[in-house]
Amino acid sequence: MLEAGILFLGTGASSCVPILHHVLEPERYDCFCSQILKEHDPKIDKSKNIRNNVSIMIRIPRKDANRKKLSESEIPYDCVDNFTENHEVYHNILFDMGKTFRSSVLSIFPKFKISAINSIILTHFHDDAVGGLNYASYFVKNIHDSNIPLPIYMNSDTIKFVYKRFHNSIIDDLNRDCKVLQFGHSSYELNVLDILLGRVTNCNSHEAIQYYLSLKDSIDEPESRFNIVEFFIEDIKITSFPMYHGNCICMGFCIHYPYTNVIFISDYTFPIPKVSLDFLKSMEYNVSILILDSIAFKKSSNSHATISESLELAQIINPHFLYFVGMSCDLEYNTGNKKLQEILIQLKRSGKCCSIKSAQLAYDGLFLPINT
Numbered sequence: 001m002l003e004a005g006i007l008f009l010g011t012g013a014s015s016c017v018p019i020l021h022h023v024l025e026p027e028r029y030d031c032f033c034s035q036i037l038k039e040h041d042p043k044i045d046k047s048k049n050i051r052n053n054v055s056i057m058i059r060i061p062r063k064d065a066n067r068k069k070l071s072e073s074e075i076p077y078d079c080v081d082n083f084t085e086n087h088e089v090y091h092n093i094l095f096d097m098g099k100t101f102r103s104s105v106l107s108i109f110p111k112f113k114i115s116a117i118n119s120i121i122l123t124h125f126h127d128d129a130v131g132g133l134n135y136a137s138y139f140v141k142n143i144h145d146s147n148i149p150l151p152i153y154m155n156s157d158t159i160k161f162v163y164k165r166f167h168n169s170i171i172d173d174l175n176r177d178c179k180v181l182q183f184g185h186s187s188y189e190l191n192v193l194d195i196l197l198g199r200v201t202n203c204n205s206h207e208a209i210q211y212y213l214s215l216k217d218s219i220d221e222p223e224s225r226f227n228i229v230e231f232f233i234e235d236i237k238i239t240s241f242p243m244y245h246g247n248c249i250c251m252g253f254c255i256h257y258p259y260t261n262v263i264f265i266s267d268y269t270f271p272i273p274k275v276s277l278d279f280l281k282s283m284e285y286n287v288s289i290l291i292l293d294s295i296a297f298k299k300s301s302n303s304h305a306t307i308s309e310s311l312e313l314a315q316i317i318n319p320h321f322l323y324f325v326g327m328s329c330d331l332e333y334n335t336g337n338k339k340l341q342e343i344l345i346q347l348k349r350s351g352k353c354c355s356i357k358s359a360q361l362a363y364d365g366l367f368l369p370i371n372t
Helices: 018-022 100-111 133-141 156-165 206-213 273-282 307-317 333-349
Strands: 005-010 053-063 090-095 118-122 152-154 171-173 182-185 186-194 198-202 228-234 237-245 247-257 261-264 288-292 320-327 356-363 367-369
Touching: 005 320, 018 152, 053 261, 053 307, 090 367, 100 133, 133 152, 133 186, 133 237, 133 307, 152 156, 156 206, 182 367, 186 206, 206 320, 237 273, 273 307, 307 333
Parallel strands: 090 118, 118 152, 152 186, 261 288, 288 320, 320 356
Antiparallel strands: 005 053, 005 367, 053 090, 171 182, 182 186, 186 198, 228 237, 237 247, 247 261
16 A cells, blocks of 8 residues: 555645736736636646645655565555555654644645644745644644654744744743743644754753744854754654755755655745755656756746756756656646657757656646555
8 A cells, every 4th residue: 555655635836826916817817827717628637737936745764664565566545545544653744834824724634534634834934834833732632642742843943933922822831940831731842953052952841942033044154053863753754954945044854764765845036055966966867756846947936946946956856757846837737747848859869857757837726646
């Protein structure tokens, strides 16, 4: 059974797709936003072009769980598989809980019969990554044992934002002597991915949070101070690494499954910090699935990479399968994928991207199984 894998909950830019003012004033914009709401338009696949904020759920095996190892031929990387069985042997990690999280849950969770989130990882502090964090309380109160806190991992800039943004609505009690912070009626375990110290720091104390509140933003630190941060969830190692994302630092992640590696970079711009680039180079030919931010084919952005730029990064990593997220309405699913295949063929003819079997736009609700 293919129960471990990656479920895409959102694949769109911060503004989502369709963009509201593009729908209301279609005569002013040359895009597919107004077409997507028409009942019958054979040119537009509505299910693959309506996009919430970028978010993925990665399912990893729990410790000592019995699982069947599959041959490579048995793993259809473009299918939606039975995600619903054997919840007890898998751990659900949610990457980002943005402002469209509720919409993603309502449209995708029932289909896959998902009711549990076991850990949360926040890539950065923008609203499209943390705007729905208040919904985390449901997964503590209704899913977790009351004595088991829900782990949340984030960088130092994000914990400052979370503390200020959700202080009144979520944090009811902060006791410097207690081991677990109480967020409303729910318990969370806060962990900082400290790129300056190169380690995970537990922040379930008043002193620890105050320390990070006092720091200047990571973007203002010299790049020479940056480090990668490694940690484990269950028995699976996860490597986090800093990426520039406009005026902030966004964390990228490599999930080291037993038989393969998956890299997820939700938001980034060039240049890439040296410590992160060195790590990505070290993973060349050892990545089965690479998920990269790409807002448009060539339209430049000061906060996001383009398809062209992400293909440059993909040539460094050389994964087997390449997926793009964070797309704007510049990238329609069918025409975008057709153009991607043409570009990939041209790159292969020139001796580039030789290990990449396919490159395509991801879509909300896509599930990619992983061999564990």
